Amino acid sequence: MHIHILGICGTFMGGIAAIARQAGHTVTGCDANVYPPMSTQLQEMGIELMQGYGREQADIGADVFVIGNVVRRGTPLMEEILDRGLPYRSGPQWLAENVLASCWVLAVAGTHGKTTTSSMLAWILEDAGLAPGFLIGGIPQNFGVSARLPGTPAQDPASRSPFFVIEADEYDTAFFDKRSKFVHYHPRTAILNNLEYDHADIFDDLRAIETQFHHLVRTVPGNGRLIVNGREPSLARVLERGCWTPxxxxxxxxxxxxxxxxxxxxxxxxxxxxVQGVVQWALSGEHNRMNALAAIAAARHVGVPAAASIAALSRFANVKRRMEVRGTVAGITVYDDFAHHPTAIATTVAGLRQRVGTARILAVLEPRSNTMKLGTMKDALSGSLIDADRVFCSAVGLEWDPSQALLPLGDRASTFRDFDALVDAIVAEARPGDQILVMSNGGFNGIHETLLARLAAARA
Incomplete structure (x- = not known):
């Protein structure tokens, strides 16, 4: 089968592409914006990428078009597909029908920590010899890819692993299916990691997101298992609306x-x-410890003893773009992190503070998510950055002024509407021993490489 994927460079759709290619399908795809790490992963797999959504792609010979949720009505290729009555599916629907229907699905849902927890869980199962398939919204460094089909378990070389770990996103499925992605997955084991207000572009309030989580709970069978963060009142409210699973x-x-x-x-x-054991690792922060607890509990549901999971986590290498060191110049270290919600920003900065002690943290933020672009959570922004010594915020593409939101930080915070001016200010401020923490859920104009190059040139 030839599959043409619209919006292929998103982390989820890129994972679909990887799985479809591994399953033997011909895979091509298109997107409006291409940036690493997904573009690199796709190119390494030999998947042809096309820039834009031109109508001519309808003649590429695809048996089915798989539609990402970035695609809207009015997109030329989508209009051509509809006008000609060509077959199409959403990414979650295609995955559910072609892969997940035959698997024991372990789904990881929550506002924060989905990627890291999914990566931990997949690694625990892999370390136990269970060879799980997975689709994760990032690239776990233990695997080097974001998605794969189930493999051959060490315990039964003649069979195929039944297990599939998936990052279960509450964002909507497609322009023609406004349900959350995760209702398609029908997990037998489901982690409910946390639940806060997010995605202000599609949800009116927290109650609306709780309703979607309630729909997820409705799909978990009575002989399945829910692993639930007991500290979250929002999740307690979800379960109060109905729960049929231990x-x-x-x-x-x-x-x-x-x-x-x-x-x-x-x-x-x-x-x-x-005491079940002691996790020995280099990760920091209470949020990562909570993620680990959830992964250990979920793995136990499929037969991995807690002691084995704890030992596996001691060999966990984290995820790309999760406090990833991109380089060091003259004693100045540059990190890349995906944090974009105020809570995630706060926990990321706090985790780095725990790791580096009194060293200066220069936080660099791109408010790029749909929620942040709307300014819905701007009042929480300054509080999330309180542990940073200096804050540099990009205002490119924003209709609201982050400098006003950051006023409580005083002269510790600076806002820029020009990318080069932002980089110049960071380079001028940085000194040996500083930790530059870049936070964005996008490519941020390749700021990490730019910073490292200019830091090196300034100190040459």
């Missing part, structure tokens, strides 16, 4: 807990006050 909690005394935390980041894992 639940395990984490983050509270009645369930999985973090015990003692060592100075090097290692921590005890407790279940019902009984």
């Amino acid at each position: 639940c395990e909690s984490f983050g509270v005394e009645a369930g999985w807990q973090v015990g003692q935390v060592a100075d090097d980041g290692g921590f005890e894992v407790l279940l019902a006050d009984t």
Whole structure:
């Protein structure tokens, strides 16, 4: 089958492309904007990428067009597909029909931590020899790819692994299907990691998102398992609306807990006050410890003992663009992180602060998500950056003024509507020992490489 994917360079649709190619299909795709790491991954797989959504692509010979949720009515290629009655599916629908229907699906839902927790869970299953398939909204460094089909488990070389780990997004499916993506997946094991207001472009309020999570809960069978963050009142409200599946909690005394935390980041894992083991790793932050608890609990549901999961996490290499070191120049380290919601920004900065102690943190932010572009959460922005020593914020493409939102930070914060001026200001400010933390859910004009090059030139 020939599949042509519209919006192929998004992390989810890029994962669909990888899985379809691995399954033996011919895969081509198009997108309006192409940037790493997804474009690099697709090119390495030999998938042909086309710039834009021209009507001529309808004649490419595809058996089905798979439509990403970035595509809207009025897009020339989409209009041609509709006018000619050509077959099309959303990405989640194609995945559900062609891959997930035969799998034990482990879904990771939540406002924050989906990518990291999904990566932890997939790695735990892989380390246990279970060879899971997965589709993750990032590239786990233990695997080097964002998606793959289930493989051959070590325990039964004659079979194919039944397990598939998927990052379960609450964003809508496509312009013709306004349900959340995750209702298509029908998981048997589901993590509900947390739940806050986000996606202000499609949800009016938190209650609307809770309704979508309620719909997800309705799809989990009675012999499945829900792994639920016990600290979240929003998730408690979701379960109060109906729950037909056994639940395990984490983050509270009645369930999985973090015990003692060592100075090097290692921590005890407790279940019902009984120590299950100690995770020894380089990751920092309470959010990562909570992610780990959820992954350990979910893995136990498919038969991986807690001790084995804890040992696997000690070999977990994190995800690209999650506190990823992009380089060091003259003692100045540049990090790349995907944080874009105020809560994620706060936990990311706090995690780096825990790691680097009193070293200066220069936070560089691009408010690029749909929610941030609308300015819905601008009042929370300054509080999320309170642990940074200096803040540099891009105002490119924003209709609101971030300088007003950052006023509580005083002269620690600066806003720029010109990319080169932003980079120049960071380079002028940076000194040996500084930690430059870049946060964006997009390419940010390749700022990491630009910063490293200009820092090197300034100190040559």
